[in-house]
Amino acid sequence: DAFKLSSRKPKRKFALLLAYNGNGYYGMQRNPGVRDLHTIEDDLVLALVKAGCIPEAFADDMKELSFQRCARTDKGVSAAGQLVSLKLHLTEDLVDVLNQNLPPQIRVLGCKRVTRGFSSKSNCDARTYSYMLPTFTFATQDGERQDGHFCLHRDTFHRVNHLLSCYRGTHNFHNFTSGRSAADPSAVRYVMSACCGEPFFYGGLEYAIIEIKGQSFMRHQIRKMVALAVAVAKGWAPEPILAESLSSEKVHLPRVPGLGLVLERVHFDRHNARYGQNGIHQRISWEEVEPLMMEFKERQIYPSVVRVELEEKSMAKWLEKLARHSYGSS
Numbered sequence: 001d002a003f004k005l006s007s008r009k010p011k012r013k014f015a016l017l018l019a020y021n022g023n024g025y026y027g028m029q030r031n032p033g034v035r036d037l038h039t040i041e042d043d044l045v046l047a048l049v050k051a052g053c054i055p056e057a058f059a060d061d062m063k064e065l066s067f068q069r070c071a072r073t074d075k076g077v078s079a080a081g082q083l084v085s086l087k088l089h090l091t092e093d094l095v096d097v098l099n100q101n102l103p104p105q106i107r108v109l110g111c112k113r114v115t116r117g118f119s120s121k122s123n124c125d126a127r128t129y130s131y132m133l134p135t136f137t138f139a140t141q142d143g144e145r146q147d148g149h150f151c152l153h154r155d156t157f158h159r160v161n162h163l164l165s166c167y168r169g170t171h172n173f174h175n176f177t178s179g180r181s182a183a184d185p186s187a188v189r190y191v192m193s194a195c196c197g198e199p200f201f202y203g204g205l206e207y208a209i210i211e212i213k214g215q216s217f218m219r220h221q222i223r224k225m226v227a228l229a230v231a232v233a234k235g236w237a238p239e240p241i242l243a244e245s246l247s248s249e250k251v252h253l254p255r256v257p258g259l260g261l262v263l264e265r266v267h268f269d270r271h272n273a274r275y276g277q278n279g280i281h282q283r284i285s286w287e288e289v290e291p292l293m294m295e296f297k298e299r300q301i302y303p304s305v306v307r308v309e310l311e312e313k314s315m316a317k318w319l320e321k322l323a324r325h326s327y328g329s330s
Helices: 040-050 092-100 152-165 222-232 239-247 270-276 287-312 314-322
Strands: 013-020 078-088 104-114 124-133 143-147 149-151 170-172 188-196 200-202 204-212 262-265
Touching: 013 287, 040 104, 078 124, 078 287, 092 104, 104 287, 124 287, 149 200, 152 188, 152 204, 152 222, 204 222, 204 287, 222 239, 222 314, 262 287, 262 314, 287 314
Parallel strands: 078 262
Antiparallel strands: 013 078, 013 104, 124 204, 124 262, 143 149, 170 188, 188 204, 200 204
């Protein structure tokens, strides 16, 4: 019986590749003892127990199973390529059985055997996030119309990419999170790339997707990076404030809504170079699940972003606040 639970503590470690639509969830990480804040991990752990992958006795303390997620995602944030690692009992047709016990908003895309000391968090070389937003977010007074719809002017599109390129490299991002001072070494982060993709129409509106890749990110960092680029592109903040925000000066930065933020994928280049060819462990890569990731985004993530944006008008409401935002240190 695939659902008969074993009391034995699992000894082999695996990595699970996940995709999820974060709408309606209070983030990725569990909040033990807080039932009202339902998270992605709550549903994942329940499915692991039902599938017989982990003993029910360990469900409330996943540290016993060396459980680790690659990246925390906040309330409402989605993922196309999240990864968790843990010790589990490998059951037949594991991926299918887990998905049968998960809601449609969460899918397990694959399972990989990893080394005993593997940690999805500490062994990760880099993380790539995307942010999907309607292009009217960047609008100045020079928008164009196409079939009655707003279209982003090409000059504005190029300016947005210029502003995003300023984040590339190693900088002190203490202003892009909370509770960090300029003297805190952990505020220094390395951003490998940051760019805005070509606009496209979806659900009657023009959208664009910003993609940012870095070694690691602090809480709210990407949302503040996008927000500052929006403010400068619209002319609501002077361009020099971007360089100032990356200095030791204190600058109060806004942050865009969490709705359009997606953890696209996580990167394990060093791990793959060391263990990917030993015939025992598998490469942590995405090539074989790329079609599943895209299908999940088109079925679950993108429609959810568009629907919630149309219903709640979160970006339009945020822009009203952004127009009045003060960046001073007072």
